[in-house]
Amino acid sequence: MKQELLSQLESRKAKIGIIGLGYVGLPLVLRFGEEGFKVIGFDVDPQKVTKLNAGESYIRHIDGGRLKSLVSAKAFEATADFARLGEADCVIICVPTPLTEKKDPDLQYIEKTGDALVKTLRKGQLISLESTTYPGTTDEVLLEKFKPTGLEVGKDYFLVFSPEREDPGNPKFSTRTIPKIVGGTTPACLDVGRALYSSVIDRVVTVSSTRAAELVKLLENIYRCVNIALVNELKILTDKMDIDIWEVIAAASTKPFGFTPFYPGPGLGGHCIPIDPFYLSWKAKEYDFSTRFIQLAGEVNSAIPHYVVERLTSALNDKGKAVRGSRILMLGVAYKKDVDDVRESPALEIMELLQDKGAVLTYSDPYIPRLHKMRKHDFSHMSSAPLTEELMKKHDAVLITTDHTGIDYQWLVTHSPLVVDTRNATREVRLGREKIVRA
Numbered sequence: 359m360k361q362e363l364l365s366q367l368e369s370r371k372a373k374i375g376i377i378g379l380g381y382v383g384l385p386l387v388l389r390f391g392e393e394g395f396k397v398i399g400f401d402v403d404p405q406k407v408t409k410l411n412a413g414e415s416y417i418r419h420i421d422g423g424r425l426k427s428l429v430s431a432k433a434f435e436a437t438a439d440f441a442r443l444g445e446a447d448c449v450i451i452c453v454p455t456p457l458t459e460k461k462d463p464d465l466q467y468i469e470k471t472g473d474a475l476v477k478t479l480r481k482g483q484l485i486s487l488e489s490t491t492y493p494g495t496t497d498e499v500l501l502e503k504f505k506p507t508g509l510e511v512g513k514d515y516f517l518v519f520s521p522e523r524e525d526p527g528n529p530k531f532s533t534r535t536i537p538k539i540v541g542g543t544t545p546a547c548l549d550v551g552r553a554l555y556s557s558v559i560d561r562v563v564t565v566s567s568t569r570a571a572e573l574v575k576l577l578e579n580i581y582r583c584v585n586i587a588l589v590n591e592l593k594i595l596t597d598k599m600d601i602d603i604w605e606v607i608a609a610a611s612t613k614p615f616g617f618t619p620f621y622p623g624p625g626l627g628g629h630c631i632p633i634d635p636f637y638l639s640w641k642a643k644e645y646d647f648s649t650r651f652i653q654l655a656g657e658v659n660s661a662i663p664h665y666v667v668e669r670l671t672s673a674l675n676d677k678g679k680a681v682r683g684s685r686i687l688m689l690g691v692a693y694k695k696d697v698d699d700v701r702e703s704p705a706l707e708i709m710e711l712l713q714d715k716g717a718v719l720t721y722s723d724p725y726i727p728r729l730h731k732m733r734k735h736d737f738s739h740m741s742s743a744p745l746t747e748e749l750m751k752k753h754d755a756v757l758i759t760t761d762h763t764g765i766d767y768q769w770l771v772t773h774s775p776l777v778v779d780t781r782n783a784t785r786e787v788r789l790g791r792e793k794i795v796r797a
């Protein structure tokens with residue numbers, strides 16, 4: 359089985375199935391498709407399936423033209439029919455792994471995928487889980503689900519974990535050039551996993567188990583979460599001390615070794631950094647272990663939106679205004695610059711706090727034309743207002759929550775009565791600096 363699959367991969371005759379056609383799944387569709395593999399994509403959302411089959415992308419940074427070429431060449435099709443999973447020789451799982459209300463791992467999407475796969479699992483298939491999760495998931499959830507098939511892992515079929523490392527909107531790296539970690543359930547699984555990814559990715563790094571591979575991803579994200587919390591905390595202190603934290607970070611970054619810069623902001627955002635660390639905290643409880651750094655970082659980071667609101671409140675107060683009734687223009691609601699993604703965006707948290715205090719809110723974000731109902735927030739009545747001089751003038755304050763490129767911040771400051779900047783987006787502004795408050 360192993361040799362057969364290896365030679366199918368080598369000759370690019372292996373068919374690749376990708377489950378979950380989102381921010382992670384679609385770049386993989388493009389990568390495998392453009393390397394000459396036939397790709398079949400699976401998603402539970404029929405609207406996405408229809409769009410993708412028409413060669414249309416629904417994610418801004420994923421080029422619809424590239425998808426269209428693959429669809430026309432019959433190299434890619436999307437389907438919601440999971441009975442077809444058996445057609446794929448290698449199946450890559452990229453479904454969501456959010457948290458429940460109580461911040462416990464919500465594995466329902468992986469569970470459902472496992473339930474679908476067990477019906478079609480056959481000899482000669484490789485299953486690779488890419489969704490971020492706690493160490494043990496691949497073996498404890500998927501391997502367990504596959505046992506009743508009677509198929510032997512490492513002999514009849516192969517199972518690996520390979521964490522996704524997409525950085526949407528980062529032009530410096532692509533799916534091909536970001537090294538890929540792989541861990542297998544058995545050595546044979548690892549061989550096949552390595553062969554799968556080596557056929558489309560420049561550098562594949564193997565580790566000794568699926569659990570190690572699962573933890574690699576969590577370590578990467580916890581490292582970011584903890585360091586962002588550190589600079590966020592220091593930002594509050596340096597504001598009190600009247601020291602510019604951004605200047606300090608820039609200067610410290612000149613050290614050629616031993617220092618990696620992290621930057622403060624309006625709070626932690628995105629689908630990974632605020633969520634993934636809790637996957638490890640949850641698992642650690644099984645070992646009577648408390649992950650204190652994660653806990654502390656979570657506390658510091660989740661207090662930041664409140665701090666931003668405090669800074670805005672006091673800046674308005676200095677102008678004799680209350681938050682209640684003040685018109686606040688939120689500049690940027692995406693969780694980071696130049697992406698069309700609002701998942702876990704701190705801007706939404708801040709909007710919630712300001713709304714509770716009676717502020718009148720408007721937002722402007724060229725990447726997010728309208729807001730939809732989400733798990734925690736519902737601003738579905740709001741759509742983006744074009745950023746104009748009139749718009750800025752008729753607000754009491756502009757709150758910069760996302761520093762999208764392409765905005766003339768000098769122009770913004772000139773035409774705004776007050777600018778509260780959480781991203782140091784106004785660092786180059788020379789005129790009207792007295793109107794800027796850092797938060």
Ligand SMILES: NC(=O)c1ccc[n+]([C@@H]2O[C@H](COP(=O)([O-])OP(=O)(O)OC[C@H]3O[C@@H](n4cnc5c(N)ncnc54)[C@H](O)[C@@H]3O)[C@@H](O)[C@H]2O)c1
Nearest residue numbers: 378379380381382401402403452453454455489490522524
């Ligand atoms: N977006 C990133 O940059 C990034 C980076 C690293 C890791 N991850 C991880 O990758 C995983 C996927 O994240 P994403 O950002 O691509 O999510 P996403 O929401 O963009 O995409 C997930 C897709 O899966 C579909 N889906 C949901 N349940 C399904 C099911 N049972 N079967 C098939 N499809 C299903 C959804 O409709 C959606 O299209 C998560 O575990 C995430 O933590 C994401």
